[in-house]
Amino acid sequence: MSSTPNTYLKLNLFLKATVAIVLLVSLNSCRKEINVQLPEYTQKLVVEASIETNQTAQVLLSFTAPYFGNADLSNPSQFFVKGAFVTVSDGSQVDTLKEITVGGFPVYIGTKVFGQIGKDYQLTMLINNKTYTASTVIRQPIPLDSLFFKWEKDTLGFCWAHLSDPAGLGNCYRWFAKRITKDQFFVAPFSSAFDDKFVDGKNFDFAYERPAQPNAQQANNDDPEKNYYRVGDTIVVKFCTIGYNEYNFWRSYYANASSNGNPFSAPANLQSTINGGDAIGAFVGYGTSFDTMIVKKKP
Helix, strand or coil: CCCCHHHHHHHHHHHHHHHHHHHHHHHHHHCCCCCCCCCCCCCCEEEEEEEEECCCCEEEEEECCCCCCCCCCCCHHHHECCCCEEEEECCCCEEECEEEEECCEEEEECCCCCECCCCEEEEEEEECCEEEEEEEECCCCCCCCEEEEEEEECCEEEEEEEEECCCCCCCEEEEEEEECCCCCCCECCCCCEEECCCCCCCEEEEEECCCCCCCCHHHHHHCCCCCCEECCCEEEEEEEEECHHHHHHHHHHHHHHHCCCCCCCCCCCCCCCCECCCEEEEEEEEEEEEEEEECCCCC
């Protein structure tokens, strides 16, 4: 007697159910608890230091906080370093930086040594009986050819620039911007540093979104016009040349920041320029040039 299609269907379902039960039992029998031993946390000094053309050095010092732990992150001021002894030398004179308070946080500011194109600068920091050092050079500025505006929607858009990169690999740049009367500080947007690996000797256009001011991230998130400039804005762009080591630090910093929280991303070590076993960060010399653009009504 031949089997009917219904018999085959019942047999197929029975086999699938049997296989599923066997797999489930196998998986349950192979289950094993795994205890992950996290590496012991080592606190590091974080250095954000710079000197630019015609300006004195600025240094912001802080300590890292553990990702796993009981640190009170609601009070970030506890992680900033006070009472450090910080100096910057240009080879002929030494400037002892003064500690001042900006926005409730300690910042170390120079008063005597001003940035000059082509000069080397040595940073020395004495913190908790440990000495940290770093060096940088202010390179010849490579100015932008022009600024122009592109509308995205209504009266909003982005600030664009045209750059002619000199031939010869090794030029590195970083972009800062602020709006006159609206912003207090020049701020670098995310991924603001780049080199000429793919644009060596070329003329090209590029743009960045409007960055948020320090300590105003939430206000920026709530702003319906966040990231955009608008008609009536006066935009000042500070375009800087930087060294390759300094660029490499910022490149690795942005790579880490963009992969934060992504378990499938490749880890990237910060390429620090600070000498000291438990310190990360960079001392950056900026060769600066400035351009200003007023955003006018759409033609």
